Amino acid sequence: MAGSTSLIARKSIRARLGRTIAIVFAVMAGVSFVAGSFVLADSLTRSFDGLIEDLVQDVDLQVRGKNAFEDESFGSDNDPPAIPIEVADQLSDVDGIAVIEPDLAARAQILNSDGEPITVTGGMFGTQYQPDTLSGVELKEGRASVGPDELVVDKATATREGFELGDPVSYSTDTGIYTAELVGTVGTPDSDSFLGTSVVALDLDTALDHFGANGLVDQINVGITDGADIDAVEAKIVAALGSEYEIVDREMLIEEFQEQIGQFISIFGTGLLIFAFVTAFVAAFIINNVFQITIGQRLRELALLRAIGASGKQVRRMISIEALGVGVAGTVFGIIAGLGVAQLIVLGFNAIGAGFPSSAPVLLPRTVIVAAIVGIGVTMLSVIVPSRRAAKIPPVAAMRPELGFAAIRSRRLVVGTVTTTIGLLMLLVGLFVSPGGTFALIILAGGGALLLFLGIASVSATIATPVTRAIGWPIAKLFKTPGKLARDNVARAPRRTSSSASALMIGVALVSAAAVFASSLRESITATLERAVSADYIVQGSAGGGPGNGGFPPIIVETLAELPEISAATPFRIANAQVDDDTKTLTAVDPEAAAQLVDFDNIAGSFDDLTAMSIAIHDEAAESADLKFGDTTTVTFQNGEVRELQVDLVFADNSFGLNWFIDLELLDEVSGDETQSDVFALAALADDVDPEVGDEAVRAAFEQFPQASVQSNAEFLQEQEDQINQLLFLIGFLLLFAIVIAVIGISITLALGVFERTREIGLLRAVGMTRRQTRRAVRWEAVIVSVFGALIGVVVGTFLGVVLSQAVPENVISDLAFSPGIVVLILIGAVFAGLAAALYPSFKASNMNVLEAIATE
Amino acid sequence: MAPPRPTGMLGHMNTDLAPPAPPTTAAAGSIDAMKIYGVGDAEVRALDGVTVSFETGKFTAIMGPSGSGKSTLLHCLAGLDSLTAGATFVGDTYLAALNDRQLTELRRTKIGFVFQAFNLIPTLTADENIRLPMMLGGETGDEAWIDQVIATVGLKDRVHHRPSELSGGQQQRVAVARALASRPDIIFADEPTGNLDSTTGAEILDFMRRAVREFGQTIVMVTHDPNAASYADRVVFVADGKIDGELVDPTSDEIFERMKRLGH
Ligand SMILES: Nc1ncnc2c1ncn2[C@@H]1O[C@H](COP(=O)(O)OP(=O)(O)O)[C@@H](O)[C@H]1O
């Protein structure tokens, strides 16, 4: 009789409203993060799509350089080579063209009144802007600039920096620092900002001149005359220019943009989703635990149902219907909360200046489906074991509750160990054998971690009693009877203890794993710097960077190299090229300087031997490319230049992650007039220079170059450390959701425990336990449980961190390191988490009416 | 042995209007105790002007039909519940004058409890359960006395067992031992043998009587079993929330007769 089971299920939900709300909350929390991740990614995609369309709305055709090959690898720079401005003149003779707009993007930083670059998160660039522009750049205030004494900036930057029309504003480019009068501000049709970038917009002639474009532009946008046939115009352009240039239409431009942005959004969204699934997984523990406990508490009621004729199956169905109810409710609330979560994340990122376009949240059917699968699925899975247990309750338990669960003896240790082992194996295979593709990695590593956590949660019940007794020992010593009672209460339900502790264990394990990974990374960077680098200074582009790879102009290292205090300086300049038809990232260096500044553990040859006809290769890369010392190979650069290069150096240490080196001279020769960018640079002081004097000279030289900053090794390490810590912080922040849910889980479990022990607490109060002692007992019970969870988490997480660090290539992580500080922090945090979890249950326990408590059955 | 009858003692106690010190011969008692549950039509007068006192060193039984207010009286005497009007005292202390913390302290040090069932904390051993009130106060208690109590209840070889490993009778003996261990001024027992078979029940009752005779302990026990009440030195009858006479050193037959008249 489905009707009666669902009736009883409904009544049961209503009768236990508090617990039901708790489960719904757990489901909701898990679902909201999942839904929020999708909503955010979809909303971003939609608003970026709008932005992209705005930005190319009037561009009918675009003429640009042609790459010799496309680099398919993720995030690679496929900007086509720049083209001469004269191409625009050739276009003016073509019929059917109404507007010709040469366009370029270049490094340009806006400086504040102290001459320092302003801080932005989305990069800084300069471009040209003309009143009848084809792009969607929209004038917000004033007018377009004319001549070198005027400029326009984006309105968001002007507002933030307090620039008014008429103010002098300074900016720095590859050719120097300029000051001009602000005559206008621009934005996109929907926003004052260009995704958080700062923009310096000049008229075309000034832009070409000040940006050091050498007469080259990135592309020429074309607007055709009304009524002209676009294909015909395109054909005429091809006829006029020949096949040297690529001509694309608006649809193609939009598609390209969308693809680029889509890649980043999907990475961002996937990252969030991973944390969302962790949260849902943790929620599952809580749901399972609450059902498990409530079924224990309803033993007599369920047995009575059995006694009056309900079948075991009906009991199971009843529990399942209850779970379905709360699963659906949790999912609905979770989706609604997910919309809020998405907005919250956007707000958070915009607060640190990300400039995400604001948009209405986008809820696609896919999001609802995934949310429902997660929410209802997690709930139904969590309830499988409890409902089976309920179905096995014998009717006789109605009269003799002690017979209730006797028949069910679990083999937790065996099942748990097997699960843990399988999970571990999957994880190891995924990380170390890596059989094919990201997807396999996610399935193996993710699934492996999942099983590992489940297995450990299961095994941990068997160690819960001794371990919590040990944790509780000082508490019992310190807090006497309430401490002892707390300790005993934790130990008396090891399954429940381990289950609520495990929820916390997962979050803590991931934090600890990240901590080990981060300290190993830090250690490895330090070691690399000590082992492979004998430079005193590291130069990097200033925060924000510019278009392309965001480096800095060559003039900086050239200036540095000429300082008498500097003995050697080399830039590291990146270029994509095909080596025997495989796309590789080549790094151009000054060989003579590099020979002094780095030690890459040369196997054959040295940096000194490199000429404009040479290439240097890491030994493993050489092996896989089937090249040996002395061989020659054909190298095709992205602008189509081809060279035969000889392998004049094979080295063994690629801790910079760089496998292919060429001479800077070669790259200069190949690149012609194109603007060059250095990614970073190394420099060393001459031996006979007083370090302090040298330092002053170096820093003085950088005053004129706000585009880049110079750091001593120690400063560089500090910066790396700061970045790693930031990343750790972000991971911790995203895991906070899971940790908070786990703490709430401990709180619910404890509250249920207090409820179960009503009589006992009443008795204790009757024989003389004070309210304060009662609160204390519950409080320390919570602390023991959460410290237990944190302890397993730290152990498991440290292990995972070691495995992860080992799985990462040697050139990224070469050394293992641990951070005891973080472990201590975690354990202290666990104590506070326990105290927080105990707030409600301890209040409940101490405020119990003694008489009613004693009268409770 | 007429209980004191101070006049004008209706309403809640208040320190300014504190009554004269209770008679020193009484270990506990009540004056015009009134306990009303509910309001209007649903009003139930569980206690309707109960004035009674319990002598030190005596075993007193409170008898009466179900619902007559026995448990309510016991709870109010023990500081587990408060009166609507009137006063209760333990020793020379009026309970209404105490706050929750002081009441708890009073229960811990001056009062012992034996309930009908569920007297023990399942996680603690018998020994720990016996010492619980002292432990809660951070005291060790009188070792020699506790040993003697344990020996008397015949639990010497069971003290390190948990309640679940003890029979119902043994559990109740541990409960009585706990009540005795802190040498309270008075022990309140609410149907302590209600859940036991008659032989085991007799053992407990015998033991309680010995505690009174040999150690001078004061015990007040609620029961509706005439046989159990016959172990007491004095039986106070309660009906409809009022005191309805008493018997001194009664036999179970006398009590049975009396109960029949009460319409039990
Ligand atoms: N919490 C309460 N709320 C309302 N009525 C109560 C409550 N406790 C007891 N009563 C009523 O007070 C009367 C006395 O109860 P009680 O003292 O338990 O009787 P006894 O112990 O003699 O059986 C009964 O009528 C009972 O229904």
Ligand SMILES: [Mg+2]
């Ligand atoms: Mg009663």
